[in-house]
Amino acid sequence: MxxxxxxxxxxxxxxxxxxNSIKYKTGTWRSIRPVWxxxxxxxxxxxxxxxxxxxxxxxxxxxxGINYDYCKGCGVCAAICPKSAIEMKPESLFxxxxxx
Amino acid sequence: MKKKIxxxxxxxxxxxxxxxxxxxxxxxxxxxxxxxxxxFAEFVADGLVDTELVTAExxxxxxxxxxxxxxxxxxxxTATSAQGLALMHEVVYIASGLxxxxxxxxxxxxxxxxxxxxxxxxxxxxERDSGWIQIYSETAQEVYDHTILAIRLAEREDVRLxxxxxxxxxxxSHGVEPVEILDDEVVKKFIxxxxxxxxxLDTDNPKTYGALDLFDYYFEHKRQQFEAMxxxxxxxxxxxxxxxxxxxxxxxxxxxxxxxxxxxxxVVMSSTAGTTKHVVKxxxxxxxxxxxxxxxxxxxxxKEEISRLLEGKKAVAVxxxxxxxxxxxxxxxxxxxxxxxxxxxxxxxxxxxGLGGRDTPPSLIRSVYxxxxxxxxxxxxxxxxxxx
Ligand code: SF4
Ligand code: SF4
Numbered sequence: 001m002x003x004x005x006x007x008x009x010x011x012x013x014x015x016x017x018x019x020n021s022i023k024y025k026t027g028t029w030r031s032i033r034p035v036w037x038x039x040x041x042x043x044x045x046x047x048x049x050x051x052x053x054x055x056x057x058x059x060x061x062x063x064x065g066i067n068y069d070y071c072k073g074c075g076v077c078a079a080i081c082p083k084s085a086i087e088m089k090p091e092s093l094f095x096x097x098x099x100x
Numbered sequence: 101m102k103k104k105i106x107x108x109x110x111x112x113x114x115x116x117x118x119x120x121x122x123x124x125x126x127x128x129x130x131x132x133x134x135x136x137x138x139x140f141a142e143f144v145a146d147g148l149v150d151t152e153l154v155t156a157e158x159x160x161x162x163x164x165x166x167x168x169x170x171x172x173x174x175x176x177x178t179a180t181s182a183q184g185l186a187l188m189h190e191v192v193y194i195a196s197g198l199x200x201x202x203x204x205x206x207x208x209x210x211x212x213x214x215x216x217x218x219x220x221x222x223x224x225x226x227e228r229d230s231g232w233i234q235i236y237s238e239t240a241q242e243v244y245d246h247t248i249l250a251i252r253l254a255e256r257e258d259v260r261l262x263x264x265x266x267x268x269x270x271x272x273s274h275g276v277e278p279v280e281i282l283d284d285e286v287v288k289k290f291i292x293x294x295x296x297x298x299x300x301l302d303t304d305n306p307k308t309y310g311a312l313d314l315f316d317y318y319f320e321h322k323r324q325q326f327e328a329m330x331x332x333x334x335x336x337x338x339x340x341x342x343x344x345x346x347x348x349x350x351x352x353x354x355x356x357x358x359x360x361x362x363x364x365x366x367v368v369m370s371s372t373a374g375t376t377k378h379v380v381k382x383x384x385x386x387x388x389x390x391x392x393x394x395x396x397x398x399x400x401x402x403k404e405e406i407s408r409l410l411e412g413k414k415a416v417a418v419x420x421x422x423x424x425x426x427x428x429x430x431x432x433x434x435x436x437x438x439x440x441x442x443x444x445x446x447x448x449x450x451x452x453x454g455l456g457g458r459d460t461p462p463s464l465i466r467s468v469y470x471x472x473x474x475x476x477x478x479x480x481x482x483x484x485x486x487x488x
Contacts, residue, residue, distance in 0.1 A: 006320035011260065011328070012199035013321045014298050015308035 026053065030073030032088045034066055040085035047077035047086060102347075107279040109272035112240040113179065113205040113265070114139035115279075116247035118149055119287040123174035123294070126154045126162035130184035131217045132269040133207040137179060159184035163191035170200035171309045173299025175251075177202065181269060182209035182223045189227065195262045196231030196325065198309055201254035202262040203247065204232075208370070208421075209269040210456040218457020219269035221369070221422040225430045231325050233263040233332055234399040236369040240277045242396075243267045245347060248282075251291045252339045258331040260297065268371040270457065286346060332400050353397040354405045358384060362391025364472040365410065365446070367435055368419040369395045372453070372460055379465040390469050395431070403438040410439060413446040415472040419484070421454045429481060449477045453484035460485060 010016050041063055048056040048063065055071035057064045066077075078086040107115060114136050117125070125144075127137040144153045154169070156162040159180055170176040180188060185206060195202050206224050210216040224234060235250060237243045243265065250263040267273055282290075298307055313321060333353065340351040355373075358380050359365065366376050373394040383390045393409055393416075395402070410416055418436075420429035427433070432450040439445055451468055454460045464484050471477060 003316060004320070006323040006327075009317070009320055009324065010298065011321075011324050012197065012298075012309070013311060013313050013317065014198070015311050016298065016305070018306040018308075 025069045026072050027067075027069045030068070030071060031091055032073045032075065033068070033091050033094065034071060034073065034075070034077050034086045035089050036063065036066055037085045037087070038063075040083045042083055042085075044082060046080045046082065050076050050080045052076065102280050102282060104278045104280045106276045107240055107244075107281075108135065108274050108276050109237070109240040109243045109267045110135035110207065110274065111139055112244040112279050113247055113267070114143070115281060116244050116287075117177055118143045119282070119284050120175070120177065120248070120251055120291060121149045121288075122151055122177045124152045124154060124166070124169035124176045126156050126165040126169070126176075126178045128156050128159050128162040128180070128184065130159065130181045132209060132219075132273045133179045133181040133184070133205065135273065136205055136207070159187040160191060163188040163195065166202050166204075167191055167195050167198065167200060170195070170202050171198060171299070172301045173296030175255075175294040176200070177204065179205035179207070181207045182211055182217075185223045185227060186211060189230075192227055192230045192232065192262075194310070197321070199260045199325070199328065200262060201260055203250045203254055204262065204264050205243075205247065206264045206266045207269045207273045208266055216456040217269070219271055219371075219421070220455045220457070221266075221420070222455075224264060224266050225422040225424075227264070228399055228430065231261065231329070232399065233259075233261055233329075233336075233397070235263065235265050235397055236395065237265065237267045237272065238371055238373045238394065240267075240272060240275070240279050241349075243272065244279055244281065245343065245349060245351065246396075248287055248290060249339055249343050249351060252342075253332070253336055255294060256331075256335045256339070257297075259328055259335050261325075261328055261332070266370065271371045280347070282346060290343065290346060329400050333397075333402065336397060351396065352405075353395075353402040354409065355394040355396060356409055357392040357394065359391040359393060359409055361389055363389040363414040364469055365391045365393055365413050365416045366419060366465065366468060366472075367393045367395065367406075367410075367416060367431065369398065369431065370421070372419060372421065372465075375460060375462055376465050379462045379469065382462070383466070383469055388469070388473065390473075398431075401434050401438070403434075406435060406438045407442045410435070410446055411442040412444040415447040415449065415475075415477060417449040417451055417468045417472055419451045419453050419468070421452075423452055423455070432481070447475075447477055450481035451484045452481055458485050 055067040418432040
């Protein structure tokens with residue numbers, strides 16, 4: 001989302017477009033990234049249940065990955081995982097192109 | 101037909117409120133403002149207004165109710181003093197930041213500690229950077245006129261900012277004066293229908309007020325507020341001119357009294373301007389070239405008018421009924437700043453006076469003019485009427 005100048009914004013910070021929070025990618029806040037290991041995962045959904053951002057992706061009753069657009073890197077999923085299937089790694093380890 | 105009736109400053113504010121008939125008023129009593137809300141609550145009880153009166157449990161809640169109601173799309177008013185304004189402080193910034201055109205009567209009173217219920221301007225001076233327009237009233241008549249003016253100014257499309265209409269606690273708020281009141285219909289026509297702007301109650305167009313605004317947008321929204329404040333001088337002049345046509349009274353942002361050929365000038369706000377006018381007349385009768393500059397609009401600060409009117413004067417004393425502990429007094433500081441760009445700078449003197457309601461009789465004002473005329477001017481501020 002490109003940032004707007006002061007003349008383009010509704011005064012008072014009022015948001016006129018319902019549901020536009022989806023455009024606000026909180027993933028840019030992240031300094032550490034959860035990396036999910038499919039082989040260790042037993043699909044207990046503890047991470048899905050605890051993620052404050054709903055960023056654990058599930059498909060066909062199985063964890064399918066992590067939505068890095070909204071994952072803020074809080075590390076809750078890694079801490080709660082009983083199988084250490086999620087590891088928190090510094091963002092600096094990832095190439096620019098890999099960052100979303 | 102205009103009529104003149106005896107009113108206190110508080111009653112004059114309440115009378116203007118009755119004629120404005122706001123949609124929502126939040127009420128919390130605090131001396132010396134209490135009389136405004138008591139009087140207005142009677143109007144509500146007697147069915148003279150359609151207002152929804154919200155009796156809050158504190159001023160913080162009262163201003164919060166104002167913010168909520170204004171965002172919902174209502175025309176909103178309230179009143180406060182001193183500690184009440186201080187307790188509102190957090191929400192005062194929210195009202196201006198959300199660009200809500202709330203009009204609030206502030207009956208100026210000293211801030212604690214020590215506890216004091218009498219007049220000084222420390223309460224509103226503490227809110228001078230809050231993004232509210234501030235208008236200071238010399239008399240009950242000005243309280244009435246300024247309140248009607250404030251509604252129009254706050255609601256201007258190019259402004260949309262809240263306004264404080266200030267008057268001196270007890271001196272103006274409880275002193276009875278003849279006040280000329282406009283007809284209800286005239287006021288109604290002057291202020292017009294309130295057209296809410298992005299009202300929350302328009303549920304067909306859902307919107308969010310008060311969302312998180314971090315380093316990515318907060319600055320831009322503040323920039324908008326700075327701009328809105330820059331529109332005020334022109335908007336103020338237009339509204340004041342329109343009101344003048346109805347009342348026959350003038351409301352310049354700064355009012356000069358015997359300023360044309362004056363060499364020695366006092367700058368002051370609110371009721372003390374009246375005392376000063378009396379002294380100016382006395383000294384003029386003795387042939388002394390003295391004048392008065394009364395500041396009516398303090399926010400936005402009318403820097404250009406002030407520098408134009410004070411340029412070339414011999415000596416100027418700025419009287420502050422407030423203080424800034426550890427720095428120059430607020431009004432003095434800004435007058436000094438306004439004079440930075442003028443070529444012929446007058447000698448400047450700072451006087452702090454009237455704190456906590458300390459009486460400021462004509463003799464004290466006279467002593468200031470004498471200081472100016474005798475060159476008895478120090479770099480340090482002087483305290484008018486304090487016991488050494
Ligand atoms: S790091 Fe936090 S935000 Fe990201 S997926 Fe894990 S729990 Fe969710
Ligand atoms: S908590 Fe661990 S094991 Fe359970 S679903 Fe999430 S990643 Fe898989």
